[in-house]
Amino acid sequence: MAILTERTPAEDNQVENCPEHGVRTDGPQAYLWRLMPDPDISGFVDAGEGLPLLLRRLLARRGVKNTREARHYLGSPQKLTDASRMPNLEVAVDRLAIACREAETVAIFGDFDVDGITATTILTEGLRELGAKPIPYLPDRFREGYGPNIQAIQQLADRGATLLVTADCGTSSVDEINEAHGLGMETIVIDHHTVPEHLPNALALVNPKLTNSDYGSEPAAVGVAYKVIHNLFDHFGHSYDADQHRTLVALGTVCDLAPMVAENRDLVRLGLEAIKSTQRPGLRALAAVANINLAQANADTFGWIFGPRINAAGRMLHARIALDLLLSENIDEAELLAKQLEELNQERRKETQAAIANIHDELSETDLKAPLIITASTKISSGIIGLAASRLVEQHHRPAIVMQIDNETARGSCRSLPTFDVTALLSRHSDLFQNFGGHRAAAGFTLNRERIPELRKRLIEDASSILDPQDQIPVFEIEEELSLQKVDRRTIQWLGLLAPHGIGNPTPIFLAHNISIIESRTVGKDNEHLQLKLRDGTVTWRAIAFRKASASIPKGESADLVYTFRRDDFRGDGALQLEVLDLRPAIRA
Secondary structure, three states, rough: OOOOOOOOOOOOOOOEEOOOOOOOOOOOOEEEEHHHOOOOHHHHOHHHHHHHHHHHHHHOOOOOOOOHHHHHHHHOOOOOHHHHHHHHHHHHHHHHHHHHHHHHHEEEOOOHHHHHHHHHHHHHHHHHHHOEEEEEEOOEEEEEEEOOOOHHHHHHOOOOOOEEEEEEEOOHHHHHHHHHHHHEEEEEEEEOOOOOOOOOOOEEEEOOOOOOOOOOOOHHHHHHHHHHHHHHHHHHHOOOOOOHHHHHHHHHHHHHOOOHHHHHHHHHHHHHHHOOOOOOHHHHHHHHHHOHHHHHOOOOHHHHHHHHHHHHHHHOOOOOHHHHHHHOOHHHHHHHHHHHHHHHHHHHHHHHHHHHHHHHOOOOOOHHOOOOOOEEEOOOOOOHHHHHHHHHHHHHOOHHHEEEEEEOEEEEEEEEOOOOOOHHHOOOOOOHHOOOOOOEEEEEEEEEHHHHHHHHHHHHHHHHOOOOOOHHHHHEEOOOEEOHHHHHHHHHHHHOOOOOOEEOOOOOEEEEEEEEEEEEEEEOOOEEEEEEEEOOOOOEEEEEEOOOOHHOOOOOEEEEEEEEEEOOOOOOOEEEEEEEEEEEEHHHH
């Protein structure tokens, strides 16, 4: 059985018209508020008064055990992980060096999401600069699907490719890589996905998740590609302008939801610094159409602004548009491509909204209350089934599978909760599928449409035996009670040092009691958001509460708030404001 791997792209978690929303709050269910237990901060006894108690507690919850580790975590990025620890990297570099010296034609087969596109960009530019003749190739999502396929490999061989390099795919492509070998192409797999039982017979499989790897972190594919190209330049003794690619590494890392810890966090911080002065026409054009000031870019800019637009190419038409944008050396060309991506992203939003409305029309109350939501339709595009599944998870807080039916085949996309391994679920019923794969939170599959009723019955029964009803109650894990009166400029500066946030380094969530509502009005296309002015004693804050219009508390009343901090880019001034994740009438003693 062929295995495919599907990830959760950045916009799978996007709130429409809320471009930088970092924490999900929408949905009909009430959230539980749970204050996290006190962490062990005994390792910070030698920190002195310079490190606030709040930071010690937040750092401890992120695995920072002592003062020495805190200095590294909060300080500027230092030396990155030794690339020689990456499995098979040196073998790959040696073979790529031959390709560069002999001006070989190298086919680069990438994935159609942000991680694959940025990895393909880095490999294409790096190999071209060192003398090889790269042919970048991204598959058509609708016609070819994910990963290498035999027909494309044959076409690349016909174009003279003697070396095939995969980017963000290939770890499971046993048959396809055998085909490449039969056509006279050696292969290098550059990937980061879960390693299956049977591996392809590649010359080099460069993947940090290989058994016995001691790399120490989980970079996205673009991070692996960056390491390969950096070492390839070192191999030749050539100067390497790392900044030109660090921004792409940060972009792919954030959008692929790679853990924001260890080297990944440092790579994103380096990329955020580099983008402030980037001269890459594609990024500058993309920022222009989105009305973004690159000097103020942060990780949310990548995840909520750039990511959805780049992904829209492959979802709506073809990922090559986004690749051409990043590879462009001409600002006029880049501006045209960026405008096209902007239009495709608007179309993607409309299609997603329509699909969700259609799905809810077809699902019964019983379907929505099942432990696993499953739906199939001929009316939804395969380009947005993952987005639709994510939205169902967000709205109903249970795993979801959305299938697109095309002739005799159904293509499904799965999204899950942190407590439920959806790929393990598929594995237990592997006989159902023509192919499948993924990771704990996201997966994809294809199967014969006649087996959809069987799939529905078996998977729901399986999920019922595993999922605890308590897992389906949404919870805000609150790190600290923090009165707004105690938040000053220095507190904000300290909190800023914890960024960028992501998996493994979550955005801190706080609780404040008895906050006065000074102003409250609904905003947004459908008046579903709240814009607030809040007061705690003598301190006043602006705030936004996404999709919380139904929880509005009248002006003059008091509320308890679950909140975090965010920059107000929507109104263009970039001032700091509160993001209210949930609010309730204040409970007075």
